[in-house]
C-alpha cells in the first residue's frame with residue numbers, strides 16, 4: 001500500500017534514534033503544554049528524509065514560526081480551532097521566510113462529520129488529519145468510525161489518526177482497498193500513530209512499530 005507513516009509524540013533522544021531507524025515519513029513533536037508528550041528541550045538531528053512535524057493547539061503565528069526555525073520543522077499539525085484565515089496567513093509567513101512547511105489541519109470527529117467544514121481550507125491546508133474527538137485535545141487513544149470517510153468529498157489528501165494500534169492493520173487494509181476500488185487511494189495519504197504504540201507517554205515501542213510498518217507500508 002502506498003501510505004505514509006507518521007509517528008507522533010516523540011521526545012526522548014534514544015527512542016527518537018530507534019524510531020528514526022524505522023524510517024517513518026513524518027515524526028511528530030508535540031508543542032502543546034497540556035500534553036503529557038510535550039517537547040521543550042533540544043531534539044537531535046534526524047535523517048533528512050523524515051519530516052519533523054510540530055503539533056500545535058491554537059498557538060500564535062509567532063510561536064509556530066519560532067518552533068519551525070528552532071526545530072527545523074518541515075510540517076506543522078494544527079490541532080486546535082485554527083481558522084482558514086490563520087492557516088492562510090501562516091502559509092504566507094512561511095513563504096515570506098523562504099520556508100517550505102506543510103500545513104496539516106486536524107479535524108476531530110465524534111460519531112459523524114460535516115465535510116462541508118473542509119471547504120474553507122481547500123487549497124490552503126496541504127493535508128488534513130482526522131482524529132477522534134475526546135476528552136483531551138489529542139492522544140485519546142480512541143478510534144472514530146472510519147465509515148464517515150467512505151464518501152470523502154475533498155481533493156486534499158488526509159492522514160487517518162486516532163487510536164490506531166497494532167490491531168488495526170486489517171481494518172486499514174480494508175479501508176485502503178475501498179479507496180482503491182473507488183480510484184481514490186491517492187487521497188488516503190497516510191497513517192498517524194501515537195499512544196497505542198507507547199510503553200509510557202512519549203515512549204514508542206520500536207518492535208511493535210517495526211512489525212506494523214512491515215505489514216502496511218512499502
Ligand SMILES: O=C(O)c1ccccc1N[C@@H]1O[C@H](COP(=O)(O)O)[C@@H](O)[C@H]1O
Nearest residue numbers: 008035137138139140141162163194195
Ligand atoms: O498526544 C497528545 O498528547 C496530543 C496533544 C495535543 C494535540 C495532539 C496530540 N496528539 C495527536 O493526537 C492524535 C491521535 O493520537 P492517538 O493515536 O489517539 O494517541 C495524533 O495525531 C497525535 O498527533
